[in-house]
Each structure stands twice: as C-alpha cells, then as structure tokens.
C-alpha cells in the first residue's frame with residue numbers, strides 16, 4: 001500500500017560533533033562565514049580544528065572497539081574449539097574412535113570357550129642345534145571375546161610360537177612366507193648383520209639363517225619389514241627364551257611365557273574382522289592390550305601353581321609402542337631380572353614390586369607364594385588392565401575368579 005520511497009537507514013554521523021561546535025554567529029548551513037570579522041574567522045578555524053580532532057578521535061575509538069570485538073570473537077572461537085576437542089577426548093578424538101571394551105552379549109560364554117594360548121614354556125631341544133621353523137600367514141585372529149582382527153601373523157596366530165633354546169646352542173631359523181606381501185624375521189637374541197639375515201622374504205619363499213644363542217634371557221622376535229609398526233601391530237611377533245648356563249637362575253617349578261602387545265583397530269571387529277589403524281598406532285591409542293594375544297584369557301583360564309612353588313614369568317613386551325609395568329597383585333618379586341639380563345646371579349633385584357618391561361625388551365620374574373588364592377598379574381599402567389592386559393595366577397585349589 002505504501003508509496004513512500006524506500007527508507008535509507010539513518011547512520012550516526014561520525015563527525016556530527018562538528019556541528020555542535022559551531023560558533024554562535026555562524027551561518028545556518030554551517031559553512032565558514034568568510035566575510036565576518038577576524039574573530040569570527042578565528043572561531044571558525046578553531047572550531048574546524050576541534051571538529052577534525054573529535055572526528056579523528058571518534059574514528060580511532062571506533063577502530064579500537066572493532067579490534068576488541070574481533071579479539072573477543074577469536075577468543076570465543078578458540079574456546080569453542082578447545083571444548084569441542086575436550087568433548088571428543090571421551091568419544092572420538094577427532095577421527096580416532098575408540099573400540100575399547102566392545103563385546104557381544106555372549107562375551108562371557110565366548111571367553112570361557114576360548115582355548116588360551118599355552119603360556120607354559122616348552123622344553124628346549126637336546127643337542128647342539130635348535131631347528132626353528134616359522135611360517136608367516138595372513139590369518140584372522142580373535143583378540144578378545146567376539147572381537148576378530150585381520151592379522152598378519154603366524155600359522156598359529158599371534159603371538160608366534162614360543163621358542164626355547166639353551167645358551168650356546170646354534171639356532172637355525174627357517175622362515176616361510178605364506179602371506180600375500182614380503183615379510184622378514186628379526187631375532188633380538190642374535191648378534192648378526194641385519195641386512196644379511198633380516199631381509200625380506202617374498203610370498204611363497206623360504207629363507208634360513210643361523211645364529212649362536214650366546215646371550216641368555218628372553219627376547220623378542222618380530223617381522224622387521226616396513227612399516228615395522230604395522231607389521232608388529234598386525235601380530236608378527238613372538239618370544240624366544242635362552243636358558244642361561246646352570247647356576248645363574250634358581251630352579252623354577254613353573255615357567256610361564258607372556259608376550260604383551262597392543263592392538264589398534266579400524267572397527268569394533270564384532271561382525272567383520274577389524275583391521276589396523278595407523279593413526280591410532282601413531283597416537284598410541286590401543287583398543288586392546290593383551291598377554292599372548294587375547295584380552296584377559298588367563299582370567300577365565302588361570303595359570304596355576306601349588307603353594308610354595310617357585311613360579312617364573314618370562315615376559316616379552318612386543319609393543320609395538322607401549323611398555324609393560326609388570327606386577328603380581330598380592331605378592332612381591334623374590335627375584336627380578338630387569339631387561340632379562342641373565343648374565344650372572346648378581347643381575348637380580350630382590351623384593352621389588354613392579355618392573356618395567358620396555359617395548360622390544362624382556363624381563364624375568366620369580367614369585368613364591370605360600371598362601372592359596374587368586375593372584376592377578378598385570379601391567380600396572382592401569383589403562384592396560386582395562387584394555388585386557390591382565391590374568392590370574394591360581395595358587396592352590398581355590399574356587400572362583402577375581403577381576404582387577
């Protein structure tokens with residue numbers, strides 16, 4: 001209905017103050033009255049100068065307000081970003097989503113049905129030569145109840161077989177690659193030129209090399225093909241025990257080998273096997289951490305000992321990146337051989353509670369427990385326990401279970 005012309009929004013004039021300073025005798029239209037007296041001319045000049053000053057001050061005030069406003073906006077944006085990141089830390093850390101603890105409804109039954117990886121140390125072969133045959137294979141492994149992972153591992157899954165030799169034996173390794181891509185095997189127990197021994201083996205091929213096991217301890221072996229982080233994380237690791245000469249270690253009644261490792265998943269692995277997630281591996285954000293490849297398997301299927309027996313744990317931390325702080329709840333290590341240094345009986349520490357086993361390293365720990373009960377063994381870096389790096393040593397004929 002209105003035929004009025006469009007209204008132009010009125011803007012406050014930044015130099016409006018000029019007019020307020022207009023001299024009382026000035027012309028109505030505010031122009032400088034050049035025909036007036038000298039005093040009027042002076043007033044006009046002063047008034048103009050003051051007007052300009054006020055305008056300039058007004059302009060700077062406006063700019064400062066705008067600056068302050070922009071700074072406030074920037075601060076608000078930064079704060080929003082931080083709070084968004086903090087919120088993400090409990091859920092998806094940007095693109096890194098955690099699948100820790102994923103479980104089907106029948107997880108308990110699956111854990112009970114799972115056949116645990118044998119932790120018992122096998123016998124060392126007799127004679128001067130230990131023949132070791134290893135087969136690499138692409139295989140789907142179970143890493144927790146109902147959680148499948150598409151691994152690059154060994155014929156028997158992950159970890160690889162526990163190898164047991166005696167100090168001074170010649171170890172003859174034969175590696176067969178039944179996987180789809182090149183792999184290799186690096187033995188930490190060997191003093192050998194890696195470019196000669198640890199080279200890539202093409203799919204379908206085998207290689208052999210020998211080394212003399214001159215150093216006693218428990219050592220990691222693993223695929224050393226690039227990217228090593230991925231090959232290890234996919235399951236290509238294991239432990240070799242090299243018995244020291246008699247007289248270094250007290251006789252053990254039970255010997256258990258545990259290989260600690262972590263798993264970085266691309267999905268929860270409940271319906272289809274999960275794959276490796278490099279971003280989570282770089283962030284050292286595992287979904288699962290295990291002893292011998294399966295979360296909590298020795299909670300459902302405890303390792304056993306009789307009261308008063310000397311139980312020896314041979315620990316390798318395969319990583320790929322996180323150390324294991326080995327501890328047995330309810331007791332103290334009678335003997336601990338940090339870094340698996342078994343060069344002499346004096347290598348031992350006594351009566352210590354927790355010892356770090358570094359990624360890529362080993363440790364040997366003796367406990368002698370008199371009182372029957374369930375004694376959890378853990379990495380005492382407790383996120384590892386929540387992610388599966390926990391088991392039980394059942395001493396005596398006790399019932400029930402215990403979680404930790």
Ligand SMILES: [Cu+2]
Nearest residue numbers: 183223225231
């Ligand atoms: Cu490999």
